[in-house]
Amino acid sequence: MRAWTSVAAAVAVTAALAVAPTTTASAAACSAKPIQTALDGLKKVGLPGIVLTVQIPDCGLWKGGVGKADTATGRAITGDEHSRIGSDTKTWTAVVVLQLVAEGKISLNETVDHYLPGLIRTARYDGRKITIRQLLQQTSGLPDYLDSPFWKDDQAHRWEHFDPIQTVKQALSLAPPDRAPSGFAYSNTNYNLAGMVVTKVTGRSIGTELTERIIKPLCLDETYWPGDETTIDEPDLRSYTDGVDTTEWNVSEADASGELISTGADTTKFWTALLGGKLLPAALLTEMKKTVLDDGGEGYGLGLQRYELTPNFPTWGHSGGMASGHDFRNAVTEDGKRSVTVFIDTADYSKTQSDRIDAIVGALVRDIR
Numbered sequence: 001m002r003a004w005t006s007v008a009a010a011v012a013v014t015a016a017l018a019v020a021p022t023t024t025a026s027a028a029a030c031s032a033k034p035i036q037t038a039l040d041g042l043k044k045v046g047l048p049g050i051v052l053t054v055q056i057p058d059c060g061l062w063k064g065g066v067g068k069a070d071t072a073t074g075r076a077i078t079g080d081e082h083s084r085i086g087s088d089t090k091t092w093t094a095v096v097v098l099q100l101v102a103e104g105k106i107s108l109n110e111t112v113d114h115y116l117p118g119l120i121r122t123a124r125y126d127g128r129k130i131t132i133r134q135l136l137q138q139t140s141g142l143p144d145y146l147d148s149p150f151w152k153d154d155q156a157h158r159w160e161h162f163d164p165i166q167t168v169k170q171a172l173s174l175a176p177p178d179r180a181p182s183g184f185a186y187s188n189t190n191y192n193l194a195g196m197v198v199t200k201v202t203g204r205s206i207g208t209e210l211t212e213r214i215i216k217p218l219c220l221d222e223t224y225w226p227g228d229e230t231t232i233d234e235p236d237l238r239s240y241t242d243g244v245d246t247t248e249w250n251v252s253e254a255d256a257s258g259e260l261i262s263t264g265a266d267t268t269k270f271w272t273a274l275l276g277g278k279l280l281p282a283a284l285l286t287e288m289k290k291t292v293l294d295d296g297g298e299g300y301g302l303g304l305q306r307y308e309l310t311p312n313f314p315t316w317g318h319s320g321g322m323a324s325g326h327d328f329r330n331a332v333t334e335d336g337k338r339s340v341t342v343f344i345d346t347a348d349y350s351k352t353q354s355d356r357i358d359a360i361v362g363a364l365v366r367d368i369r
Contacts, residue, residue, distance in 0.1 A: 001221045002233070030059035034367035038340075041360040042066045045353050048345050049077050051237060053264025055272060055339035056368045063264055069345070070238045072245065081237040082222060082261055083343040084251065085328045086320025089260040090191050094136050094303025095274060096209050097194055098284045105201045108133040108287070108302075112140075115197045119165075122172050132197065135190040136302040137292060139183040145171040146188055154323040155246070161228050162253035164192040182292035184300060188257035191303075195256025206256040214279065218269055223262040228252055232261055239325030240346040249324040258320060264341045267330065275316060275336030289316075307331075309362025321347050329357065331365045340365040 035054060042050045042065075049067035056062065063079030100106040112120060112135065113127035120127030125142060134140040145167040151157070171189040179185040195206035202209055207225035215223050224233070230248040238247045251259055262270075273279050280288065291299030291306050299306035305318050309331055320328035327344035340361050 002224050030056045031062070031368040034364055035062060035064075037367075038360050038364040039064070039066055042342075042357070045349075045356050045360075047349060047353065048240060049237065050345070050357075051077055051079055051081050051083065051264055051341075051343035053079060053268055053339075053341040054364065054368060055268045055337070057337040061265055061268060065343075067345075069235065071240070072238075075235075077237075078235065079264060081235050081343065082233045082263055083237040083328070083345075084232070084239075084258075084320075084322045084324060084326040085260050085262050085267060085343075086254070086258045086322045086326060087188075088267065088318045088320040088328050088330070089254070089256065089258045090320075091274070091303045091318045092210055092214055092260060092270065093191055093194055093198075093206060093256040094288065095279050096198055096206065096213055097132065097136060098280050098288060098302065099213055100198065100201060102281050102284055106132060106197065108136075112193060112197065115200050116193070119168070119196075120172065124176060125172055132194070133302070134183075135194045135197075137184075138186050138190055138294070138300055139179075139292060140187070140190050141176055141179065141183070141185065142187050142189045142193075143171050143174040143177045143185075144187040144189055145174075145192070147171075147174055147177075155241075157253075158246075158249050158323075159230065160253075161250060162255075164196050164255045167192050167253055167255070168196070178295075180293060180295045182294075184292050184294045186294070186300075188254070191257035192255045198256070207259070210260070214270065218266075218273055220262070220266040220269060223260065223266040223270075225259060226251065226261055237326065237343055237345050239322075240348065241323075241325045242348060246324050249322070251322060251324065254322070258322065264343060267328075267341055268339050271317070271330065271332045271339055271341075272336045275332055275334065309358045310366050313362065313366045315362070315365055329361060331361050333365065338365050338368055340368075 048071050051065040054062040065077035069075045069077045069081050112130045130140045148170040177185040198206045230250050288302040291301045294300045315331040317330040325346045330341040332339040
């Protein structure tokens with residue numbers, strides 16, 4: 001647990017956001033059968049370790065998992081592990097931007113150039129034609145900096161620090177991405193730019209704004225912005241790439257698009273608060289949920305993914321993956337009361353395994369009671 005000692009967030013709703021610790025005793029009895037079915041299914045997927053967290057209405061939080069949190073020591077998963085949550089960070093960043101919209105400091109329909117004048121001015125890209133809404137909804141047409149040849153061997157840069165401006169400049173050297181008919185093209189560049197806009201209007205880093213506006217008010221004591229820290233707070237979920245432990249990593253390049261470290265319990269609290277209307281005014285939460293079709297035929301809002309992991313049962317969430325090997329997935333019901341989150345300790349899996357995990361998550365969030 002990290003002790004937060006800096007000043008309180010300058011957000012009017014701070015006092016209303018405190019969340020009491022969630023107990024697990026009643027949760028186990030509420031949905032024992034579907035949870036056990038999910039655990040049995042996850043075990044059969046055949047990955048080293050998967051952390052499972054389940055939020056059950058009126059019953060609380062269940063946490064556990066299958067396999068090992070550390071294959072070298074044989075340490076079993078308990079459900080309390082810290083892990084990188086990757087692109088789930090995008091939802092948190094979008095919340096900060098929308099809080100600033102509520103405060104009149106940012107406009108969704110204003111251009112990037114208005115906040116960061118002259119930054120995006122190339123033959124291919126013009127910040128005067130890209131809005132903040134387009135950044136959050138992945139419709140800006142900007143390429144993903146991770147497609148740069150620089151990142152082809154990402155392990156070569158494993159210990160290096162990167163500022164977000166470096167990633168933006170890498171993206172601007174690339175050709176435009178292929179886009180869905182809706183204009184959607186997933187790009188981490190969009191969110192690193194959004195983080196830069198936050199810094200411009202507040203004078204503080206996106207990591208600081210996330211901490212003051214979300215992490216502290218929601219009492220997310222196990223969630224933090226690592227900066228240049230390469231380790232993960234214990235108990236940690238180790239991660240593996242090609243069978244090698246690659247947990248330690250400087251993920252500063254991910255910045256507002258994917259830098260956060262958290263636990264299943266804390267990410268569940270965040271999503272419950274968000275969809276429960278505790279982080280944004282109702283009108284802005286509605287705005288956040290306005291989706292366009294992504295390149296997979298699902299919906300993407302302002303930092304939110306809407307998908308049907310189980311047919312005819314729509315849920316919200318945002319997946320995430322890191323070069324370190326950590327992988328994150330979740331599915332949350334419209335009201336935020338039912339939630340399933342998984343942390344996976346490797347990205348080395350097949351599409352069949354990936355689809356199986358999604359099906360298990362979808363069935364579990366549908367069946368818990």
